[in-house]
Each structure stands twice: as C-alpha cells, then as structure tokens.
Amino acid sequence: TYKNEKPKKGTGNPSYFPSKLGYVQKTEKDKVAEITPLGYFDGYGCTTNRSTNNHAELLAAKTVIQKATEIKPCSFLIRTDSEYVRRGIQEWSPTWARNNWMKQDGTPVNNSADWKNVLENLEFLRSIGTKFKVEWIKGHSDHLGNNLADKLATVGVMSSTSGENKICIDFSQAEGYWKADVAKHPFFSL
Numbered sequence: 001t002y003k004n005e006k007p008k009k010g011t012g013n014p015s016y017f018p019s020k021l022g023y024v025q026k027t028e029k030d031k032v033a034e035i036t037p038l039g040y041f042d043g044y045g046c047t048t049n050r051s052t053n054n055h056a057e058l059l060a061a062k063t064v065i066q067k068a069t070e071i072k073p074c075s076f077l078i079r080t081d082s083e084y085v086r087r088g089i090q091e092w093s094p095t096w097a098r099n100n101w102m103k104q105d106g107t108p109v110n111n112s113a114d115w116k117n118v119l120e121n122l123e124f125l126r127s128i129g130t131k132f133k134v135e136w137i138k139g140h141s142d143h144l145g146n147n148l149a150d151k152l153a154t155v156g157v158m159s160s161t162s163g164e165n166k167i168c169i170d171f172s173q174a175e176g177y178w179k180a181d182v183a184k185h186p187f188f189s190l
Contacts, residue, residue, distance in 0.1 A: 001073070007036040022079060036174075041067065043169035044152040046159035056153070057082035058114050061089070061134075063167055065121045068130065075131035081139030081146055089134050093119055 002018060016023040019032040045059055061078060068076050080086055093115050096103070101112040109115065125132055137143055140150075159166070 001038045001041075001071070003036040003038060005036050006034050021077070039174055040172045041169055042148075042152065042172070043167065044156040044159070045167040046156040046164050049165075054082070054084040055111055055114070056156075057085050058088070058111055058118070060149075061085045062114050062118050062121075063169070065118055065125070067169060068132075069121050069124055072125075072128060073130055075133075077132075078134045079137050079143075079146070080134065081137055081149075083136060086134050086136040088115060089118065089122070 002020075004020070007018075013023070015026060017026055017029060017034050018024075018037045019035055021032060024032050041064075043063065045056075045063060047059075051059075057080065061080065061082075064078060078085075096109045096112070096115065097119060101109045101116075103109055122132060137146055139146060
C-alpha cells in the first residue's frame, strides 16, 4: 500500500525504489515516479491436496483479490509470471462464464469454483470504483517482486510437504521493513 507522493527519506533498499509499478531498479529512477510505501503484504499458501502449478498460481491470485476486497484500494496491480492467470482474467473467464463454465470443446473449465470467486470479487471491486490491472512478467528474469514471489512459493511447497494446509498473509508497516528483523520470516525481507 502506498501514498502517491515522493518519500521524505530513502526506502532502505540500496538497489530499488518504490513506484506504482512495484519496486524498480534505481537505474530507472528518471523513468518512473517514486511513491511513499505505507505497508507491505507478504504471503504464501499451502495445501495438502495435490494441485497443479496453474491451480497454485490461480489460488495466489484469488487470495490477493480477496484481500483487496477487504482493504478496498483505489487501484491495485497484480504482476504474474503465469499466463494461465493473466489470460484467464483478461481473456478466457468472461467467455467461460457466458458458456456456463464449459470450454469450447464441451469439457468443464478446470478450477471453475476458483475462477467464479475471482470474477465475483473483481466485479465487487469494479462496483466500488477500484481500478484493477494484471500484467504478465517473464519468470526468472531477475525481477525483484518475482524473485520474492518465487521464494514465498518455495515456503508454500515446503509447508505442503510437511502436511500443512493454510494461507499466511502478514502485513508490515513500511518503516523498518527492509531492516533485518529476527521476528520476521527470512523470506519476507531482503
């Protein structure tokens, strides 16, 4: 979460600065406006059910969209390396809904209950004036947010293999976020 103004002091991260697009390398500072972070949401999920990678990516998007319905932001952006999530939200799901959750070949849409939840929550956000955008980014391309998401996904996988079934979302105030904190999970900060 952030305020749309330049911060009064540095962010504490030596290589990146916060922008509306997420954290951007400081070498790009002349191309993007800096913002003031208010807080950070870090999270991971795990399930004991056997799941595909696409389903895990969808559950992550579903969770963040649900969180957005609770905090009611003016706008929010999901960056994902999952074409399944991006195309599902932007292209496929409206057609699936019109076709009673059947694909063109007549088979049922996989994960339709989760997709219905995503569409319902996005419709709620639109109804209260929230602007929403989803962008695809290339995975494993040294993007700070994607690198952190991959680390959190690893936490989720490890938790699943130990028999856990949960969603964990932590909120941290911006001040001191980048500093070492032994009480914070090591994957939740640099």
